[in-house]
Amino acid sequence: MTTWNLTGTQKHVLICNGSSCMRKEGEEITLAIRDEIKTLELDQQIHTSRTRCNGRCKDACVVVVYPEGNWYSATSTEVGRSIIKSHLDPTIELDHSLIYSFKNEELLAANTEKRFKGVSKVELKEV
Numbered sequence: 001m002t003t004w005n006l007t008g009t010q011k012h013v014l015i016c017n018g019s020s021c022m023r024k025e026g027e028e029i030t031l032a033i034r035d036e037i038k039t040l041e042l043d044q045q046i047h048t049s050r051t052r053c054n055g056r057c058k059d060a061c062v063v064v065v066y067p068e069g070n071w072y073s074a075t076s077t078e079v080g081r082s083i084i085k086s087h088l089d090p091t092i093e094l095d096h097s098l099i100y101s102f103k104n105e106e107l108l109a110a111n112t113e114k115r116f117k118g119v120s121k122v123e124l125k126e127v
Contacts, residue, residue: 004047006047008044008045009044009045009046009047010045010046010087011045011046011047011065011066011067011068011087012046012047012048012049012065012066012067013033013046013047013048013049013063013064013065013066013083013084014048014049014051014054014063014064014065014066015029015030015033015048015049015050015051015061015062015063015074015080016050016051016052016053016054016056016060016061016062016063016064017030017051017052018051018052018053018054018057019053020053020057020058020060021053021057021060021061021062023060024060024061024075025061025076025077026060026061028077029061029063029074029076029077029079029080030048030050030080031077032077032078032080032081033048033063033074033080033081033083033084034048035081036080036081036084036085037084040084040085040087040088042084042087042088045087046084046087051064054071055118056071056073056099056118058115058116058118059071059073059099059115059116060073061073061074061075061080062074062099063080063083065083068101068102069100069101069102069107070098070100070101070102071099071100071101071107072094072097072098072099073097073098073099074097075097079094079097082094082097083097095110095111096111098110098111099111099115
């Protein structure tokens with residue numbers, strides 16, 4: 001197994017490979033994201049990690065980008081590639097895929113009119 005030297009890394013892309021995401025092209029999206037990074041020669045700037053479930057199965061395939069803390073619904077390989085391209089071109093429109101954005105030290109829901117709100121962790125504790 002490889003131990004990467006991540007010095008100089010600017011972004012960490014977490015790609016959900018949980019069962020719901022894998023049923024919705026998770027493998028293909030993972031490979032497309034990694035291919036786009038290679039094509040754009042961003043290997044030194046962007047590191048990817050496969051994760052298990054990120055808890056937003058209805059938004060599969062979920063891709064999280066740090067340090068921004070933005071959560072995306074990558075519904076196709078093209079959306080996955082666009083997430084990477086936006087690193088070089090901030091004019092690329094990803095608002096339609098945004099699930100959460102990290103602002104003022106908290107996650108804020110985006111596109112609430114078309115997203116499943118989900119179960120509140122506070123409500124779940126009370127049950």
